[in-house]
Amino acid sequence: MDDPQFDQFLMEATTSDDASGVTLGPDPLYGLYTSWCYVTGTVRHAEETFWEGMRGRINPEPNGLRMKGPAAADYILASYPASV
Template sequence: MADTQYDQFLNEATAYADTGSVLGRDCLYGVYTSWCFLSQTAPQPERSFWAAMAEKRIRPGRSKLRIKGPAATDYILSSYPGLV
């Protein structure tokens, strides 16, 4: 069975963390849109994204996810342009 776009996103742009802060809604969706941009994939509407995350039992502010990889870098640099 082929991975969905959301499975690929979670695999490539997130990882579970034992410690540290958890991702909120804005950050998780922001990293998703950065991942889509970098993978040249059209992002799905936010409503569809959250429905898919709910199916995967990923709840912002409660799931122990952290961001990683190029999408994380793109998201951080886009969110905080003064860092560049």
């Protein structure tokens, strides 16, 4: 799928670190995408469309990707409930 939104997401919200052995699994990667859409005000694609768009852009697993930027902070804060 030729959608520049996916390239922009990968550029702004991920970094490649093959040497560390760390990788983003499917759920965190899609969650990071939804956070990126929220932070940037971008219309989010359905999950099926997202994975279709990622085909050819990243390796399924291990992909060597790590989170970065404001979308990473939003994802982390949204993923963990506040301590009471």
